Amino acid sequence: MGKVIKYAKDNIDTDVILPGQYLKLHDYEDIAKHAMEGIDPEFHSKVKKGDFIVAGKNFGCGSSREHAPIALSHCGISAVLAISFARIFYRNSVDGAFLLPIEIDEQTYQKISNGDDLEVDTKKNEIKNLTKNETYKMKPFSEIVSKIIAAGGLFRYKPD
C-alpha cells in the first residue's frame, strides 16, 4: 500500500525527474535526493516507501538516463501509473526492476486523486483505491516484461 503523489500533466520529462546537474553523482542514494526536483522540490521530503506517482501521457520522455527511474525507486516509489510512457524510461524501469511502469486509461487517471491510498495487484491486473473504495483495471504487462520483473531485472532473468 502507498499514497498517490499526482502530477496532472502530460510529457513529464527526464530533465524534471532528475535534472542534468545530478547525473554526475554515482551513488544511488545521492541521486535519489534530487528526484522530481525539476517540478517538485519538496518531493524527496514527502515521499514514503511504497508510494505511487500518477501522471498523464508520455511519462519519462527525453533522455535515456537510467538515473530517472533509479532516483524515483531509491526514494521509495514502487510504481508510476501513467496513461502512457516514453519507451526508454519504460525499458529502463523494467531492466533494473527499479519500479513498475503501469499503464492506466484516461478515466482511471481522472479518478485517482493526490493523496489517495492505493494497492496494486499485478496478478489480477487491478488497482484498488482504498480511499475511494474503487477498483480499476491496469493494462497487463507483456509476458516477457512480467518475467523480467519477477526475476528482479534483466540480468537475473533467464529465458525458458
Add this chain to the structure above:
Amino acid sequence: MAQTLFEKIWDSHKVIEINGRTLVYIDRHLVHEVTSPQAFDGLRINKRKVRRPDLTFATMDHNVPTSNRSLPIIDQISATQIQTLEKNCQEFGIKLFDLHSQYQGIVHVIGPELGITMPGTTIVCGDSHTSTHGAFGAFALGIGTSDVEHVLATQCLVLDKPKTFEVEVTGKRKNTHAITAKDIILSIIKKIGTGGGNGTVIEYRGDTIADLSMDERMTICNMSIEGGARAGLVAPDEKTFDYLKSRKYTPKNYDDLVENWRKNLKTDQGAKFDKSFTLDASNIAPQVSWGTNPAMTADVTGSVPDPAEFAGGDQSQENAAKNALEYMDLKPGTLITDIKIDRVFIGSCTNARLQDLIEAASIIKGNKVSPGVRAMVVPGSQQVKKAAEELGLDKLFKEANFEWRESGCSMCLGMNPDVLARGERCASTSNRNFEGRQGAGGRTHLVSPIMASAAAIAGHFVDVRELV
C-alpha cells in the same frame, strides 16, 4: 516480399527470437562518461569482460568544461566521472578519445566523423540522441545503463520489433539558408506531437530529404526522439558514401561494401509502412519554440499562441500550454520577433557540425553581438573546430563578440559549467526546451544556427529570410 530499409537491417541482425522478442546483434557501441560507470561496475561485480572491445568506442562530452583544456577541471564530481571513464576504458581495453585527443567531441558528432558509423549497421549508445547516426542508413538507438552493461557483456540487445513510420518531406525550400533542417524537423514534431512516433522507427524520405547534406540529415534524425520515435533513418545515397570514404575507421573493403549498399540499402518499391506522414517544405517558415516541449513551436512570423487555441479543446494540452507560458514568462499574442533574449547557444549534437557553423557565421557581416547578450559557439568536436578555424570562422565569431569554445555538449543539458542562470532566456540550437534543461529556471527557445546567430546580433528573434 517488399521490405522497408529498417526491416532489412532488422532481419540481417536477428540472432534469435525468444518469447516474441528478438535478440539483435549490435555492430557499434559508443560510450560516454555519464551513462556508463554503473555498467562497468556491474561487469566487475559479475567478473565479466567486454565482449567486443574492438567495436566499442568511448569519449567524454557531457560534463566536460568547454573552456581552456590545459586547466584542471574544478568540479571534483565531474573530474571523478571523467577519470572513472579513463580507468574503465583502460581496464576493459576500450578505445577512448579523451579530453586531449584531437578526435574528442560529442559522441554523435565523432561517430560519423571517424567512420565508426556505417550504413546498414546497428548502433547503440547510452544517450537518446543516438538516433543521429540514422542519417547514414543505420538503425541507431539510445539505451539506458542496464542495456549498456548488457551490450558491453554480450554485444547484443533484446528488443521488440518496432513499427515503421514513413515521414515524407517534399517540395523545394524557397530559401535553403533560412529554412534549415532544424526548421523541417521542428515542423514535423509540431504536427505529429511529442508522442507521434511512439513505438516506431521513422524513415525520412522524399525529394527534400534527398537534397539535404549529411550534416543536415543528422539534424533531422537527431530529433526523432523528440517526436517519440525509437530511431530515425535515411536511406544512404552517393552523398552518404562520399562522406564516409577515407575516414579514420572506414573499412578497407569500403568500395565493395558500397556496391552492396547501393543495391540493397533502400526501401523496396511497394513496401508498406505501418504509418505515414507528409510535410510540404515549400511553404515552411523559420521555427522558434515558445513552450516547454519541442512540439510547442511557432513560425517566426507568428506569435505566442493562446493556450485554448493551441489546445483545440484538449484540456490537458491547454493546461500544459498555460504552464509553459508561465514558466517561459510569455504572454499570448506576443510577436515571436518581439521576444528579447539574454543568451545564445550555438552547439549540441543537433547543430554543431561544420555546416551549422558556416551558416551561423554567414550573417555576421561585420555586425556584433547585441550589448547585454552573451553568445557562445561550441563546435561539436575538435575536428569540427579545426576545420572551422581553417575557414577563419573562429575569427569571424570572435570579432563579433561570440565566444569560441572547446568541443562538448556544453549548454544543451546543464550538467557542466555552461548553464543558464534562473530567468535567463536563450536562443539555442539544441534539441530540448524542457523546464530546467539548460539550468534550473532557464528558458530555452529552440532554433536553427542561423536564427540563433541573427538573434544574438539583434537581441531578439528575427526572420532570417530578410537577411539571406
